[in-house]
Amino acid sequence: MDSPSSTLGATIDDIRRQNLAQVLRLVHRDGPMSRSEITRATGLNRSTIGGLVTDLSHRGLVVENPATTVRKVGRPSPSVAASDQATAIAVNPEVDAIDVALVGLSGRVLHRVRYRNERIPTAGEFVNVVSAIIEGMRPAFGDATVLGVGVALPGLVREVDGSVILAPHLGWRDAPIGRLVEEATGMRVVVGNDANCGVVAESTFGAGRGDGVIIYLNGGASGIGGGIVINGRLVAGEGGNAGEFGHTAVSTKGRRCHCGASGCLETEVRRDRFVEAAALGDVELAVVQEAMGAAWRDRDGPGGREIDRQVSRLAVALRSIVNIFNPRTVILGGHLAHLLAVVGEGELHRRIAPTLPGGGSEPVIVQARLDDELLLIGAAELVFADTLGDPTVMPTRIVERAFAP
Ligand SMILES: [Zn+2]
Structure with a gap:
């Protein structure tokens, strides 16, 4: 049985861990802040914040930068920021390419490598490519600490062990991706559904920041994924399939x-149906986007009619989604963001209407802000989640080096 003092000790430790996590999450999400801003945002007293910031700084999780001063009220004070010495490796396999990036705890992509697939890789080929790229990236790590590898995967994932149940477009089924990448790299690996990574990244750093109901739909090369965040929490569903819009x-x-x-x-x-209709052939993404704009200006051509058809179909889905969730923000990524950019939010709203009445409850429909870094930032968030939840416990199997005590 615990003595009263050890019970009390554990409680004080718990509170300290919670406070450290609160401060770390704040500067991670909101960017550099002064100690007094952190004091105001957390409601903790100034000397407590001082101790917490020093502790996080010793753990290599925040940096205090006297050069970047933050002045809101009163005298300027040095900014406290999430440290990019703490990093994650983010991986996103798609049918046409495998992206690997080093992402800092601030959410910045520090280094990125894109490997173009000649054909759709098998799970084994993917693991080989990823471990070779990570090996090649080691000089870019510098003296940063790598907390693990996060994989944003277009398919159904069993998050407890990081295995892929089904990734239809990659043709992977029952593939233990987490274990294979871990064995190949020696690093801790966390695997998540790509669209869930996307909505977490957008609601942390991008277009969906803040509370409320956020719906995300992304049109990628593998199809359309989606995700739901309600008051900062990802809605996973019973089997992790919620938001498969x-x-x-x-x-x-x-x-x-x-x-x-x-x-x-x-x-x-889908983008390829536009490419087909407009007879574009095998061209770069930027060319497709330009062609979409031109096709919409000349609506009577085959490309313009195809955009018109796709926007109408998208509106049918959005009408159901808006009526079911009554979201504050609908974030569109990839091909869907390009459709929105071409026709405009007003046109999309006109086609979605009528949704349920209720003044002021119409959602804002926006393009994903984090753009093509979105899934990589979200994959890194999978890795950072443990540290953000409890900064005192370093994940096991950290490579490179441990933090200074
Ligand atoms: Zn289907």
Whole structure:
């Protein structure tokens, strides 16, 4: 049985851990802040904040920069920021490329490598490519500490052991990706669904910052993924499949989807169908985007008609989503962001209407702000989650070097 003093000791430790986590999460999410701003934001007293910042700084998780002063009220004071000496390696396999990046605890992508696939890689080929890229990136680590590897994966993932249940577009089934990457790199590995990574990144650093209901839909090369964040928490669903908006039915006469149904959003609204309609051939993404703009200005051409069709189908899905969730913000990424950019938010709202009445409850529809770094930042968040939850416990199997005590 615990003596009263050890019980009391544990409680004080718990409170300190919670306070450290609160301060770290604050500067991680909101960027550099002065000690007095942190004092105001947390409600803790100034001397407590001083001790917490010093502790986090000794752990290598925050830096105090006298050169970057923050002045809101009163005298300027040095800024406290999440330290980019603490990093994660972020990985995103897609059908056409494998992206690997070093991401700092501030959420910045510090270094990035893109490997173009000649064909869709098998799980084994993916593991080989990733471990070779990480090996090649080691000089870029410098003296940073790598807390682990986060993988944003387009498919169904069992997060407890990082295995892929099904990644239909990659053709992977029951693949123990987490264990394989861990064995190949010697690093801790966390695997998550790519769209969930995306919505976490956008709601932490991007277009969805703040509380409320945030819906995210991303049109990638593998289809359409999505995610739901309510008051800062990801809604995973019973089996981790919540927010699979790609399989929302938008047409009764649509093409057959790999899921077995027909007329799913992700078979009806896709970049390659525009590329096909506009007869663009094999061109870079920037060329496709430009062609979408030009096609919309000339609506009567095959490209313009295809955009018109896709926007209408997207609106059908969004009408259901808006009625179900009553979101504050709908964030569109990838191809869907490009459609929004081409036709404008007003046009999309006109096609979504009518949704349930209620003044002022119409959501804002915006493009994902973190752009093509979104999934990598989200993959890094998978790794940072443990440290942000409890900064006193360093994840096991850290490579490179331990933090200074
Ligand atoms: Zn489907």
